[in-house]
Amino acid sequence: MSRQPLPLGAMIAILWITVTIAGIARAQTAPTSTESEQEKLERDFTDPLSTLPQVVVRDSYTPANYGTGVETNQFLIRPLIPRIPPRTFLPFTQLIRPTFQLVTVPSSGGGTRTEFGDLPVFDIAVLPWPDRKKTGLLFGVGPTFVFPTTTSKSAGQGAWQVGPALGAIYAGIPGLLAGFIVQNPVSFAYTSPHRPPQNTLQFQPVFALHLWEKWYLRSAEANWIMGWHRHSPTLLPLSLGLGRTFVHRGLPPMSFFVTGQWMLYRQFATIAPQATINFGLTMAFPQFRDFWGR
DSSP: OOOOOOHHHHHHHHHHHHHHHHHHHHHHTOSOOOOOHHHHHHHHHHOTTOOSOEEEEEEEEEEEEETBSSOEEEEEEEEEEEEOTTSSSSSSEEEEEEOEEEEEEEOTTSSEEEEEOOEEEEEEEEOOOSOHHHHOEEEEEEEEEEEOOOSSGGGSOOEEEEEEEEEEEEOOSTTEEEEEEEEOOEEEEESSTTSOOOBEEEEEEEEEEEEETTEEEEEOOOOEEEESSTTOOEEEEEEEEEEEEEOOTTSOOEEEEEEEEEEEEEESOSSEEEEEEEEEEEEEOTTHHHHHOO
16 A cells, blocks of 8 residues: 655635635625626536537656656547437436547557547436526536447556446636536446456546636546545545646537646555646537527
8 A cells, every 4th residue: 555645736726716706705705697709618627417519639748657657648638518308308408528548658668659538428408497597506417338449458447348437517606617527337247257346436526727818727537536446546646737728619618728737646556647737628519509409
């Protein structure tokens, strides 16, 4: 067992909490309760329960890892596809989010290798209650899946998995969004008899705070992991960074963001990221709302 808290990470955690409280105070004392176009975009670009069709392209570079001296990387493409009634099977807004990954991981012979990773997908139904306009709260439930699409044993878990997913978002204060997505995929079939069973709780905190003009503070890249099996890894990273929205005639609305990520706590993880830099671009396609929606 290894426990490696980072003093820098602890300071970032304190900063994150302080900025959150400051943001709530700032928003509550604002002279108006209406959101600007930029603030709505910042919310939609961070909100995993948004009905704005969009694609996230992100590269996560990890120059320092626990347990190995090599540098690792994750490149992902993550579309968010909303289906709005009456184009859904149930009378709820449906959100489908697959994540396509290309990962650079340590190889058994030394150095690294780049392979396709597993394909996680969640399919969440956004609940119509409570009334978001009155409470600022939004909830979603549905299944989550993991498909073993990896092209290397070291790049994925080699297991077919399914489990529950739950999302909760609060956006009742202009310029502020906070919430989470929690998933728990459980394995039921394997690509090899030597693959271990999987049962992992995954918690993704999300946070956005409007700063000024087109700039906003964001934290949405960290994924907390806790395995339910004995001696399964537990990882608690924290991310924090800046984003900027861009709206230009003839181009889709987009946002660029850069965030730093630090491992606050790890247990039973022989190899784990220590510090990561995330570079991302989110592009929205509001014209597809009519195609996938009403």
